[in-house]
Amino acid sequence: MKSVVEIRQLTKKFSNQRGIEDVNITVEQGDIYGFFGPNGAGKTTVMKIMTGLSRADRGEVRLFGHSVKTHYEEAMAKVGVLIETAEAYTYMSARRNLELAARFYPGIGRQRIDEVLDIVGLAPYQNEKVAGYSLGMKQRLGLAAAMLSKPELLILDEPTNGLDIEGMVQIREIIVRLAREERITFLISSHLIHEMELMCNRIGILHQGRLVREGLVAELREEGGTLEQAYLREIEDVRRLAAHA
Numbered sequence: 001m002k003s004v005v006e007i008r009q010l011t012k013k014f015s016n017q018r019g020i021e022d023v024n025i026t027v028e029q030g031d032i033y034g035f036f037g038p039n040g041a042g043k044t045t046v047m048k049i050m051t052g053l054s055r056a057d058r059g060e061v062r063l064f065g066h067s068v069k070t071h072y073e074e075a076m077a078k079v080g081v082l083i084e085t086a087e088a089y090t091y092m093s094a095r096r097n098l099e100l101a102a103r104f105y106p107g108i109g110r111q112r113i114d115e116v117l118d119i120v121g122l123a124p125y126q127n128e129k130v131a132g133y134s135l136g137m138k139q140r141l142g143l144a145a146a147m148l149s150k151p152e153l154l155i156l157d158e159p160t161n162g163l164d165i166e167g168m169v170q171i172r173e174i175i176v177r178l179a180r181e182e183r184i185t186f187l188i189s190s191h192l193i194h195e196m197e198l199m200c201n202r203i204g205i206l207h208q209g210r211l212v213r214e215g216l217v218a219e220l221r222e223e224g225g226t227l228e229q230a231y232l233r234e235i236e237d238v239r240r241l242a243a244h245a
């Protein structure tokens with residue numbers, strides 16, 4: 001069986017010498033993969049390259065076995081994306097926003113819009129202007145838009161960033177339910193390790209543009225302590241190796 005996401009030796013350096021280097025990530029079908037790293041580690045850079053919003057200097061991204069660089073349409077055919085804060089026309093209702101987004105997908109109509117509004121819990125507020133929505137509701141609308149085309153993989157960049165506890169819990173519950181009931185595979189970035197621990201089965205740790213560890217959350221826990229402690233151990237190892245280099 002092919003992996004859903006295969007990232008190999010992905011490298012991109014900006015003119016200020018920051019960026020990512022030799023990143024390797026594998027996401028299997030059914031994973032809720034937590035792409036963890038502190039602010040500035042390079043998560044958005046990887047996700048933008050993965051979804052064709054940016055170009056790598058070197059390396060490769062394959063989604064469902066297709067190269068994003070050479071076979072973009074095939075690679076993205078079963079993928080939904082929410083990168084950075086969800087954008088919507090705030091002077092329109094959620095429903096109208098979704099109707100506009102649905103025009104990009106042949107065969108997606110009223111019924112699917114009803115379904116996604118229901119999944120993200122916005123059905124009761126669907127005719128209200130987005131301008132009056134809370135940040136959490138806007139993020140859920142972004143998630144609904146990313147789900148319109150019935151994707152098999154959802155790539156979400158910091159989906160709970162800036163949300164209060166209730167907003168975070170709502171997004172988390174939607175993600176876990178979609179993974180279980182609709183068999184959607186997730187790649188989710190976050191700088192919140194507890195969030196990752198609560199919803200992910202596999203994790204990749206990015207530190208200063210390099211993936212320092214990838215593994216099952218259960219495996220990391222077996223090594224002792226919480227995911228936070230596992231992260232701190234990995235970073236300590238990296239620092240020690242750098243000091244001896």
Ligand SMILES: Nc1ncnc2c1ncn2[C@@H]1O[C@H](COP(=O)(O)OP(=O)(O)OP(=O)(O)O)[C@@H](O)[C@H]1O
Pocket residue numbers: 014015016018019037038039040041042043044045046191
């Ligand atoms: N267009 C750019 N030009 C120059 N430097 C950039 C550019 N985009 C990102 N960077 C730098 O590359 C590094 C990685 O940025 P990136 O946005 O990918 O990190 P991140 O892990 O997503 O962080 P955050 O959680 O803060 O969004 C940062 O040091 C950032 O300043």
